[in-house]
Amino acid sequence: MKLTLTALLICILSFSTHASAMNDGQETNGGDPFVAEFLLVLDSTLDRLPWTLPLENGASIHREVLENAKTTVVFSSVEKLVLEGREVAAINQPLAVPPRIVVSRTAWKNLSEKQKTLLVLHELLPIVGIFDEDYKNSIALWQLLQPDSPLSFATMETAIMQCNREQLESVPEQRFKRMITPSQIESLIFRALDYECPAFIGKMKDWNINMDLCVGSISLTNWFLRSDIQSAPAALEILQTLRSQGVPTSKICAHKVNDSCEQVKKTKLPFQSELRTVMGCE
Known part of the structure; x- marks a missing residue:
């Protein structure tokens, strides 16, 4: 027993x-x-x-x-x-x-x-x-140490790469914030954009994690719009989540203005009109 x-x-x-x-x-x-x-x-x-x-x-x-x-x-x-x-x-x-x-x-x-x-x-x-x-x-x-505790950077990264929504939803907020450093959180956010995982971006919004970030002179939103987006539903959900958290359409990074609406115009994606609507572009 x-x-x-x-x-x-x-x-x-x-x-x-x-x-x-x-x-x-x-x-x-x-x-x-x-x-x-x-x-x-x-x-x-x-x-x-x-x-x-x-x-x-x-x-x-x-x-x-x-x-x-x-x-x-x-x-x-x-x-x-x-x-x-x-x-x-x-x-x-x-x-x-x-x-x-x-x-x-x-x-x-x-x-x-x-x-x-x-x-x-x-x-x-x-x-x-x-x-x-x-x-x-x-x-x-x-x-x-238990297998059902996805709270290391490596296991969180794997969950994001698989976009395992159920696993990501099971992560406790306070333990995550205590376990993962701020720089690691930023890396995971970019990883979530790489793998088009809206579940993780949604968790960051719910937990009030700042996603108004720059990658050198490129804003997070522009960086994502420049990537090779494969899934329209995932991309739209990610951008809608970023916008609902207050991530701006226009942002200055390293003295360079990033206008996401201008970036949308440059894309050749078949769902460009949906992107404009989600981004609030006129």
Whole structure:
């Protein structure tokens, strides 16, 4: 029978806590199989996490911060860890020089794969100064590893290229804004125009993401009108969405005036009249 999340946390929390000073333990020297497995789980977890990692209270960090912190830590294991009269699975010492993480061999052997993943994150986060009370942050990061969580730049890009409306609609707004950087969002907007994906442009409008952008001296709208548009319905929906958000027909980029109505006149598309109507051109 699967443990509920509450039961899982009770199980893990009965084995783990944040650190106080600890002087014993076996130093990592490459011959400790428990440390080796701990590092294997940690490396695998970090490798699969996206570049931007959401934390509670709207904060976020880059994965690189955790990757760099891992290289500064001395890892070791002991047969059993007891802190304040209670058995714990691991202890972290972020203020030690160098920082230390000590693992209980007895506790580690009894943890499931999910519990081990949560534990390695829970122990590393304090090394970079991130409090992980009740596993709130480590659980948030663990959820990003699940296959139904399209919240990395790469998975969002794939969803846009396939214009998977159902998948795009399932993306939570707050997690998206915490996960994807502003520059990445701009890249995804242009990707959505490349692949003529109105579903993503619609999401950006609903979430009040600014799409009044320039590509060098070319406005976003003119850039799209100059592209090799293949689908009239998709193009019209995209342009209508941009216009409804307030993206202007005329925009100055790098001191150059971009008149989208003039650009429409230059197109050889068979639905030019529909473009003029959507763009509000006389």
